Amino acid sequence: MKFSHSIQLNASPEWQANYLAYSQLKKILYAIERAMLGVEQLPASPRDIEADGEGDGETSPLLEPHSPLVSKLTPDEANAFFVRALDEQLEKVSAFYAKKERLITDEVHSFVSDVSALEDSQGMEWDVESGLRQEPFSSETAIEEPTLPSQRQHNGIPSAGTWPRRQSSMPAEANRPTSGDFSSRLWASKAMKANRGRYSKRATDLFILLSELKDYVELNYTGFSKILKKYDKVTGSKLRRQYMATKVDLAQPFRPNSKEAINNLIDEVVRIYATIRTDGKIAIALTDLKGLLRERVIWERNTIWKDMIEQERKRETIGLRGKTADRDASDAKTEINLFGHKLVIPPIPWDLVKIAFCVGPFLFLLLYPTFKALEQRYCLAILVFASLLWALEVLPLFITAIMVPLLIVLLRVLRAPDVSPDGTVTYHRLTAKEAAKKIFSDMFGPVIMLLLGGFSLAAALSKHNIAKGVASFVLGKAGSKPQWVLLANMFVSTFASMWISNVAAPVLCFSLITPILRNLPSRSSYGRCLIMGIAMASNVGGMASPISSPQNIIAIGTMDPPPTWPQFFAVSLPLVITMDLLIWAVLLLIYRPSASAGAAPPELFGHSSYFADHPLDRKQWFIIGISFLTIILWCAESALESYVGDMGVIAIVPIVAFYGMGLLNKDDWNSMLWTVVMLAMGGTALGKAVDSSGLLLEITQMLTPHLAGMSPFKCLALFSGLVLVGTTFISHTVGALIILPIILKVGLSLPDPRANTLVMAAAFMTSGAMSLPVSSFPNMNAISLEDSTGLPWVDVADFIKVGIPCSVIAWTVVMTIGYPLMGLVGIQ
Known part of the structure; x- marks a missing residue:
């Protein structure tokens, strides 16, 4: 395995950018080699050598045919150039180590102080209650418990042999056999039951952090040694021994006293954990902590491995499939005996x-x-x-x-x-040239730009770990049980759809569950349940507010008089909450999700917030600011229409901000879900064709005579059902544009006119059409989600078995709850 891959696989994911840039140093090395051969000249600085990609130059010829020779680089110049690059990396590693070592040491100090203070506050009360009375002992005669090899005073933290001694003159304290025995018995008591889990979790987190810092030092030291060895081999120099002795070995991370300090901190944390959890038995505590560390490493390696495969797929266009397409045809053959003769029936070509x-x-x-x-x-x-x-x-x-x-x-x-x-309207068919120009202009509309803006927001939030932090907060509140995680994510999706439309909201919400999906097996029932839950909840969220979907905006413009925002919310909020709860029950019944196959990264269900351990930096604050600005502009789009024209124009703001400031790059742009974009464009084209040809208008007009004399409720049931079926196959927005004006006319012609009620209910039902992947943008996003190996999470069968019941639920809730609520709030 290349050492660059070894670094990537063994590095702490959150510290990736702070490790030795081994691949970049290799590029610099081979650039120096070419310069020494006179093939090319070196740039002014090592930083000017391209850092994108993984290509290392080892497989490329050093001297291209007909390459013009330039002045050759001397060995001294080569050494000076490479040393500059090494110095930059050494400075980066040293600065990061110093920062982390200081923070972790402070956390250990705080932890030791908190444990000591807790024991002081709880010890006397427990001592009296337990009636502990033994032979007195003094600080001079106290028996020391077993110690770890490296236990000694460091950075002001008492060594494990003296930590923290109860040498008070109080009578109760004088009767304890040893402070270690007392502390272990105290932590095992009922009085400390509520604290054991929290403090052992802190000890575990500190042990993992210290172990990662120790591995960070060892991995970077190996990296410097390897790249210098490779440099000496390629250039014929003898730089390795000198640079390692004069610079690397003297740098703070690699000094013997720094390594000893880390070991002392680790021993101290192990001793405290042993006191809390294993009755003072250090060997058992160390085994437990190493097991927890191994679980964490296995999870991270699994995640990083998937990331590496995903990057390889993007670079090499590798496609993995769950089924073997080229399996032997003989496996599918069927043999039967007919009158003593074997008859071979060839396999059925199901695709044909x-x-x-x-x-x-x-x-x-x-x-x-x-x-x-x-x-x-x-x-x-x-x-x-x-x-x-x-x-x-x-x-x-x-x-x-x-x-x-x-x-x-x-x-x-x-x-x-x-x-x-005379005002008569007739129609003529467009020529192929006219039709091509029109359909292509319709396909790339504002909604597509809205999708790209949503994708950019989601990419920035995910790449810079903001989505992970939000997921940590949401899942921390929901707990680790799949049913509550599902419900929490569904409500978040519905709420997000209220304010940023159900076109962009699912893109953001799918990024929230990325930390969970990355650790689940392909086609896991838990993963599919989460994805379908977010898609269905985003569809429901399209009913939640006047700006949550285009069809709501169209409906409000059609209704006379239009409903106020309080009226709209009085109807929509009970509907969406009821639908979410019923859909949640359906999803649990269909998928029966279980967390046993792997659920979420360990830190997501921790006791502390992700952001408490990882403070936001300036880049993250900038991303959050741009995201909120975009959402606010989307919410205020109707007031800004004379300036921006459409929500799609506002979607350009995050694209320019994130890509222009270098927070996202061309690889992020290329990795967007372009299949979703094409799916949306095809659905838009089909909807425009249905509108332009007059097909849906013709079907609706055929039904209108049969509606004469119907009650509003029956008419609502029929039209909402028609809308539900129709917008399952065509764009919700196009369906609303075509059918809502017709419904308004039909509603006005009823004996008991309820035109606004019919229009509002029909608008709700356009969002309730969610039976196929092409029924809505949330569904299109869901069907296109793939795991790291390229396998889709959900397929059409998932939408049919989940979408149809959910659509029926939406129709039923609108009829039974929505219809009377509209009457109560004055919508006629």
């Missing part, structure tokens, strides 16, 4: 069967005159064809989405209105 099942209805609808207008007939064929391809996953979802504009242009389903002088 699925394709035929999709193409058959498509061709039939193209030829059968379902509607008089060709554009409506052809649009219905495209709608059915795309829906079947999406439902059966015959092709990758984004490929089906890309195919939609191709069919729209080829079949010329788009049309444009012609207005005659």
Whole structure:
């Protein structure tokens, strides 16, 4: 294994940037080699050599054909250049070590002081209550408990042999056999039961931190030795021995007294843990702590290993699949005996069967005159064809989405209105050239820009560990049980959707569960349950506020008079809370999630906040500030419409801020979920085609005569069901644009006019359509989530078995709770 990979695998993930930049030093080394051969010249500073990527130059030829020779670098110049690079790395390592060593030492001081103070406060009361009376002893005759090899005074912390002695003159204290025995019995008493878990957790955390700091020193020391050995080998120099003796060995992290100090701190923490947990038995305590450290390391190695695979996939375009596509065809053959003869039945080509099942209805609808207008007939064929391809996953979802504009242009389903002088409106089919220009301009709309802005926010929050901190806080409040973690994340998703729309909110919320997903097996029921819970809750969140989804904005603009914000919340909040709780129960019933297969990183369920141990730096505060600014601007978009025009324009703010300031780079941009973007663009194209061709309007008008004389409740049930089915296959926004004005007219024509009620309920039901991956943006995001090895977390089957019951729940809640609430708050 390359040492650069060894550093990455063995390093503490949160300290990655502070280790020796071994790969960068290798690049500098090979740049020096080329300069010594006269192939190229060195830059002015080692920092000017490209640091991106992992390429080490070992496999590339040193002298390219026809390379112009330049003046060669002398050995002394090469040594001076490389020493400058080494000095920068040594300074970085030393500064980080000094900072960490000081912080951890202060934490150990504080821990020792807190333990001593607690024993002082609890000891006398427990001593009296327990009736402990033994032969007196004094500080001079106290029997010392066993000590660890390196126990001695360090940094003002008493050694384990003297820590902290109860040598008071109080009568009760004079009767204890040893302070160690007293402390162990005190910690084992009921009086200390509430404190044992908290203080042993602090001791464990300190032991892990100290062990990581010790490993940090050893790994970096090995790194300096290895890179210098490689440098001497490549350049023929003898720099290693001199540099290690005069600089590395004298640097603070690598001095013998620094190593001894770390060992003393570790021994002190082990002794305290032994007092608290193992009745003073140090050997058992050390075994326990090493076991906990091993569990932590295993989790981190597993996570880092997945990260390394993910990076390799991005770089080499490696695709892993859970099933072997090239398995031997003979495995699927079936043999039967027929009249004494073996009959071999070849395997059924299911892919071809699925394709035929999709193409058959498509061709039939193209030829059968379902509607008089060709554009409506052809649009219905495209709608059915795309829906079947999406439902059966015959092709990758984004490929089906890309195919939609191709069919729209080829079949010329788009049309444009012609207005005659007398006001009569007729339509004509657009030519292929006109249709192509229109459909491509429609596909990249404001919503796509909103997606990119949401992705950028999520990437920055995740990359700089802000999402991890929020996840720590949320999960710390929810506990470690999957059902409560699921419910907490669902409510967070719904709340986020209220204010930043259910387009951008799920992108942020999926980043919150990344620390959990990274430690779960592929296709884990817990992981799928979390992803589907966030997707469903984000859909429900689209009903929560007037700005949570475009369809709500359209509905408010359609209603006359429009509802006030208090009226809207009086109806929406009881609905979304009820839906979330019912959907939560459905998810638990379907997936039965368990944390036994691995749940979350150990620190997420700790007693302290992540941010308490990892204070926010300036970059993180900047990211948080830009995120809140973006959210505020999104919330105030209606008031700023004359300046920004659309929420998509506001989404450019985080993109420019994060990428412009270097907080995100081109690799982050390239790793965005472009499949989701293409899926959204294909869904938008299909929705525009359904609108332009007049297909949905035609279907709705066919139903209108049958609604005459219906009660508002029956009409609501019918139309909300129609909206639910229709917007399962097409864009929620497009469905709202087309059908809400028609519903308003139908509502006004009823004997008991409840037009606003019908419109508001129909708007809610557009968000409640969540049965397919293409039904909504939260669903599109969920279907595109992959684990580190490239396997999808959820598939279409998950949406069918979860989405259909959730859609029915949404329809039922709107009918039974939403309808009467609208009447109570005065929405007619």
